[in-house]
Amino acid sequence: NAGVTQTPKFQVLKTGQSMTLQCAQDMNHNSMYWYRQDPGMGLRLIYYSASEGTTDKGEVPNGYNVSRLNKREFSLRLESAAPSQTSVYFCASSRGGLAGGPKDYNEQFFGPGTRLTVL
Amino acid sequence: GDSVTQMEGPVTLSEEAFLTINCTYTATGYPSLFWYVQYPGEGLQLLLKATKADDKGSNKGFEATYRKETTSFHLEKGSVQVSDSAVYFCALSELGNTGFQKLVFGTGTRLLVSP
Numbered sequence: 001n002a003g004v005t006q007t008p009k010f011q012v013l014k015t016g017q018s019m020t021l022q023c024a025q026d027m028n029h030n031s032m033y034w035y036r037q038d039p040g041m042g043l044r045l046i047y048y049s050a051s052e053g054t055t056d057k058g059e060v061p062n063g064y065n066v067s068r069l070n071k072r073e074f075s076l077r078l079e080s081a082a083p084s085q086t087s088v089y090f091c092a093s094s095r096g097g098l099a100g101g102p103k104d105y106n107e108q109f110f111g112p113g114t115r116l117t118v119l
Numbered sequence: 120g121d122s123v124t125q126m127e128g129p130v131t132l133s134e135e136a137f138l139t140i141n142c143t144y145t146a147t148g149y150p151s152l153f154w155y156v157q158y159p160g161e162g163l164q165l166l167l168k169a170t171k172a173d174d175k176g177s178n179k180g181f182e183a184t185y186r187k188e189t190t191s192f193h194l195e196k197g198s199v200q201v202s203d204s205a206v207y208f209c210a211l212s213e214l215g216n217t218g219f220q221k222l223v224f225g226t227g228t229r230l231l232v233s234p
Contacts, residue, residue: 004162033221042208042226043163050219058221090162106151106212106220110162 023091125225142209
């Protein structure tokens, strides 16, 4: 099992360019997440998908869009990149996080990250 | 909303020293608590977890006890190694208004262990 994979690992964009970050998981997980990591700020949730066919905004959704393509894949798109979006992006997945469900289902598994620089 | 507060780093120790990284939280309800570790250039990995009060999570010599009375989940290790150098994140599961539980992370604490 590869777990959670992300592509690309590194990317440099110019302001205004667009790109899509890809994420896939092979653990048959229901829920998937996109985070950004910035120095001194920990991880901040951008968007999440509780289950196939649904997506919801997280803490910092502005400037991003997502697509839950199928159960395995969850992509993050920057339509018009800005220098403020320079960050390391992590995708994660979990079995599920519905209230009342098994607490073990909250455990999230992370990909290796994409380091994005916007000039 | 719920939140997690971690001690600021970096924490600098010599090999075989005792480690404590403090974590406190505020939450409504009864969240699960987690410690994740991030080694240089990698994603986060779950280190240990606890799902209810007084539970002790443990893994690779690390331990943390879920203390509801002090709303804390401090990470400890009796004897650190150079290979433990990493960033450690405390997190809790938060129940959102859509009925979905998400993780809320602290800002992370960098640990540096020298030989």
